[in-house]
Amino acid sequence: MKKIILIASCAIALLARENPFVPDDINVTTLDSTNVSENAPKLDRVIAKFPSDARELVSATFSYKSIDGSIKQKIVDINASFDWHDDIIISSQSPVTTQATPALDVSVTTTDEQTKQAVAKQAAPKPLSVPPKIEPPLKSVSFMDFIKFDIFNSKIEIISSDEMIRNFIINKPDKIVMDFSRSSDFTTKTIKIDKGPLKKATIGAHKGYYRVVLFLDGNYHYAIRQSGNGYTLTLR
Known part of the structure; x- marks a missing residue:
């Protein structure tokens, strides 16, 4: 019995691997490991x-x-x-680094004449500022011969000699209602605009006045003031 146990122990010792934690075929199994998780796509x-x-x-x-x-x-x-x-x-963008512009050094590298020119250039008066350009309207719409609308990004110029009686705003849909004093009779008309904040305008005649309804593209605060040619409607 002792001989059998001794023979079995020798066989196990011959078949056992030197390191049981190393794979049988190291050419097949990789030993690389990482704690880096997969990242989401890079922010564009x-x-x-x-x-x-x-x-x-x-x-x-x-x-x-x-x-x-x-x-x-x-x-x-x-x-x-x-x-x-x-x-x-x-x-996402990389940080932008700025470098200071080197100062003009005229003490060694320039002649006297060049120095005078440099000093004169620095002391020369700045040119007068260019007056701002007049912004043209995105669209102009006229109704008959008594009212015109110049549409801008954040305002509407209402050109008319008629007096505005009242104005108010209505939501859902968003629109501004304005009544102007005039005795006239005409068929109600809707004008498609789709420029700036204004989608369309509807104008209809009533007894002693006519009503202008401006349909807006969203919710606004508004202010109306008299101007040289009529009224200025400001939206914000």
Whole structure:
């Protein structure tokens, strides 16, 4: 019995591997390991749209995944007004480094004449500022011979000699109603515009006045003031 046990022990010792944790075929199984998880696609740009009642960006909250896999938040204060028509774009870029412009050194490398020219150039008066260009309207619409609308991005010039009696705003859909004093009779007309904040305008005659209804593309605050040729309607 002792001989049998001795023979079996020798056979096991001959068949056993030196390191049981190494694979049988190291050419087939890789030993590489990593704790790096698969990343989401690289950020290019994200475009955000806002509803028509948005006027100011207070802050932006980013939810991000940290290196340990937990979800955290980063809040960025903004506190800035913006046009809700615009796209808000989130993109990634490398930090921009700026280099200071070297100062002009005339003490050694320039002649006296060059020095005088450089000093004279620096002391020369700045040219007068160019007057701002007059912004042309996006579209102009006239109705008969007594009222005209010049449409801009954030205002509408109402050119008319008729007195405005009243004005008010109605929501859903968003529209501004204005009544002008005039005794006239004409068929109600709707004019498609689709420029700036104005989608269309409807004009109809009533007893002693006519009504203008301006259909807007969103929710606005408005203000109306008299101007040289009539009234200026400002939207914000």
